[in-house]
Amino acid sequence: MYWKWSRRFSAGDRTMKPPDQQSLFSTHGWQILPLPSASIRLWRGWINSVESDALYGQLSKELPWQQPMLTIAGKSHRIPRLQAWHGDAEAIYRYSGTTFAPAPWTPALTDLKSRVENVCGTRFNSLLANWYRSGADGMGFHADNEPELGSQPVIASLSLGGARRFVFKPNGGMDAEPVSIELGNGDLLEMAGMTQHRWRHGIPKTNRQVGGRINLTFRLIRTADRDKTFV
Numbered sequence: 001m002y003w004k005w006s007r008r009f010s011a012g013d014r015t016m017k018p019p020d021q022q023s024l025f026s027t028h029g030w031q032i033l034p035l036p037s038a039s040i041r042l043w044r045g046w047i048n049s050v051e052s053d054a055l056y057g058q059l060s061k062e063l064p065w066q067q068p069m070l071t072i073a074g075k076s077h078r079i080p081r082l083q084a085w086h087g088d089a090e091a092i093y094r095y096s097g098t099t100f101a102p103a104p105w106t107p108a109l110t111d112l113k114s115r116v117e118n119v120c121g122t123r124f125n126s127l128l129a130n131w132y133r134s135g136a137d138g139m140g141f142h143a144d145n146e147p148e149l150g151s152q153p154v155i156a157s158l159s160l161g162g163a164r165r166f167v168f169k170p171n172g173g174m175d176a177e178p179v180s181i182e183l184g185n186g187d188l189l190e191m192a193g194m195t196q197h198r199w200r201h202g203i204p205k206t207n208r209q210v211g212g213r214i215n216l217t218f219r220l221i222r223t224a225d226r227d228k229t230f231v
């Protein structure tokens with residue numbers, strides 16, 4: 001059973017357990033998502049649909065998209081999405097045994113970084129971009145908990161294009177249900193505090209007709225001493 005947050009808490013949606021209204025409140029557009037032992041904020045429509053559509057078109061053309069190979073249990077396959085890594089020169093990213101030097105910030109990404117930093121009140125030096133071309137693309141469950149991100153990383157995630165389901169699953173030992181939210185065009189999600197230690201997250205593949213989606217996750221890399229594996 002999933003808790004499901006949608007733009008409205010619909011009485012007809014029986015899979016959803018309505019959140020405690022006392023613990024869901026807005027601050028300048030932020031909504032707090034009251035997951036236990038987590039610190040998660042969501043800003044619906046942080047950028048409007050006209051700008052989000054334009055950014056989707058621009059970034060799909062101008063970022064250096066790649067589809068790296070991943071080896072799991074001796075079998076190699078390409079990740080089910082396209083990916084680009086941008087950042088300051090020292091923000092080295094290691095993925096499944098391979099080191100990726102960050103591509104430089106583009107003017108559009110520099111502008112977005114500074115706007116996201118302003119609303120999140122924190123600094124970022126790197127960005128992982130993921131392009132889900134259709135429902136056949138997705139991201140497996142994982143936590144962004146590598147040491148180079150610090151003990152309680154702040155990760156800001158901007159969605160552009162078609163809406164996709166983003167699912168949180170509690171780690172073992174937590175008395176909590178999975179939570180599913182729909183992330184739409186221009187939505188900004190921030191995960192902080194103990195979120196990456198207590199919960200994993202992923203984008204399930206879907207047979208539904210969905211539009212292409214680009215997701216930008218802004219991060220602060222402190223060191224680069226451990227591999228990262230997204231399935």
Ligand SMILES: O=C(O)CCC(=O)C(=O)O
Nearest residue numbers: 128130144166203215217
């Ligand atoms: O596409 C998304 O919303 C998820 C991205 C993500 O989980 C990540 O970059 O770690």
